[in-house]
């Protein structure tokens with residue numbers, strides 16, 4: 001028998017204990033086989049004004065609330081302890097929307113909540129007809145047209161289906177809003193994108209079980225229509241999904257990978273990222289999404305894969321770091337009357353772009369490099385770079401960029417295996433060498449390349465033109481803007497760290513969650529800041545927050561050492577973030593880099609000082625004003641990444657001078 005669940009049901013189920021969840025799943029199973037089973041005591045909640053709700057018995061304490069109309073499937077709408085479950089049924093109603101034909105389950109609006117004391121209603125200038133077209137339930141129209149303050153408006157709409165909330169928020173922000181399409185037939189509605197955001201047709205209980213194993217389980221079953229498009233569309237060339245932090249880009253990358261593995265069985269698919277911490281998390285999440293990982297799927301950070309492939313297909317290699325060649329470049333800089341930092345930066349530039357032949361370096365545009373060079377200077381510099389490459393080669397070593405380009409060369413000559421499709425998460429962190437490699441190791445075919453990215457989170461590499469790399473995504477770019485992670489209060493302050501438009505893209509974010517205002521605290525000393533942090537952590541723990549739900553983020557590991565001791569002295573368990581798939585219990589402590597792609601119920605940024613954001617050592621390395629700007633932008637992005645890891649609580653502490661990136665006012 002066909003059953004659907006709502007996202008409210010899944011959320012409610014996830015908030016119960018695992019023993020209760022098991023009992024509920026047993027009852028759902030029994031119900032699927034025989035709804036009339038006497039043990040379930042299925043009965044209609046006749047006393048309710050709102051018709052259509054039913055209840056089944058799980059045990060003495062727990063009830064499942066269902067909804068059924070004359071033709072549709074049974075819908076598991078809610079589950080809770082007895083009184084709460086019935087209270088939910090009393091305060092909700094289910095209705096097919098008169099305009100778009102989709103079933104909506106929403107909180108009943110209490111007419112007494114709205115006193116007509118009109119000064120200037122927030123959206124009062126719109127017509128009732130238009131609000132109906134937007135999918136607003138008829139009972140909400142009058143209260144909405146009267147409401148005048150934002151708080152009250154947000155409270156009122158919080159009981160509505162998410163798609164309606166999104167449209168109303170846009171309306172309040174005076175944006176043009178297009179009414180959703182109408183569903184053609186009643187049979188069709190459950191498969192309609194509008195409904196699939198709220199209802200999920202259960203195929204097996206296993207899906208539900210798996211979803212419950214992953215924190216914030218909703219993403220496994222319910223996708224936003226924009227996310228669904230990014231997951232399901234067949235793209236005729238490279239494609240991407242963009243959106244601010246918390247809008248579900250990783251969720252899209254995971255679902256799309258699973259989808260591609262199904263769409264192209266027997267071929268190999270790669271899911272990759274720049275950051276190795278993130279890659280191991282992607283693996284764990286995909287394992288949960290799919291139950292087990294299909295053999296045709298590789299999930300590995302791009303450098304890990306490149307190094308492994310190099311050793312397998314070319315041979316053993318010793319990697320050179322800047323220390324191995326810096327002195328050579330510094331000596332040459334003195335002779336050529338350049339700043340040593342400039343030579344290091346120019347060498348990295350040539351190495352990143354794979355400009356190993358004189359003609360390639362000579363002809364390559366240096367636009368935006370800050371320091372202009374004459375043809376003669378270029379030739380001299382190239383001579384020095386060649387010496388470095390040759391010296392490394394003689395020692396049997398290679399820079400990482402060199403390794404990436406050699407591998408790419410081999411791939412372009414057709415002597416490396418190719419993936420049918422590659423999905424890259426956090427693609428803003430890939431530089432030219434990584435992107436060129438990714439392009440070379442994937443087949444030329446539809447659906448071959450998919451990138452998930454946020455320019456505001458670029459923390460490793462400088463900005464670059466994708467078109468120059470042959471990665472044209474025009475017409476194949478999907479934008480996400482509903483923030484599923486962060487409260488409105490935190491998302492607002494996080495966005496203030498960044499300019500409103502980045503790399504020509506307007507940043508837009510819509511958060512439907514509410515919570516306390518973030519705290520930005522100044523302390524006289526580092527020690528006092530430490531004390532302040534411990535007090536806040538204790539406060540969270542006393543209120544029932546689990547230690548693992550708290551993330552303490554610092555700019556450099558060195559700061560974590562002192563903090564770790566302070567936590568231990570205070571007898572608060574603490575664990576460092578690492579690339580392990582499973583971490584031990586305790587408050588999570590790490591650098592912002594190690595928290596990439598992660599999220600915590602509560603986040604503390606410890607040391608939001610002027611000297612850490614931006615990190616002075618990074619600024620000192622910048623040879624030109626242009627490089628300095630680039631460093632500043634990356635450092636600003638880092639603070640944004642830190643803030644946007646928080647779901648409900650954000651605490652920011654600093655001593656000495658505050659970071660210039662901290663939002664004021």
Ligand SMILES: Nc1ncnc2c1ncn2[C@@H]1O[C@H](COP(=O)(O)OP(=O)(O)OP(=O)(O)O)[C@@H](O)[C@H]1O
Pocket residue numbers: 215216217218219222223224227243244245246247248249250251252454457483484485596597598599644
């Ligand atoms: N459709 C959805 N329904 C419910 N929750 C969702 C949905 N999509 C994403 N989420 C939740 O939102 C949070 C953020 O998702 P995700 O990590 O994919 O965002 P992101 O855009 O990759 O963020 P970041 O760029 O900050 O890493 C996660 O907790 C995820 O479970």
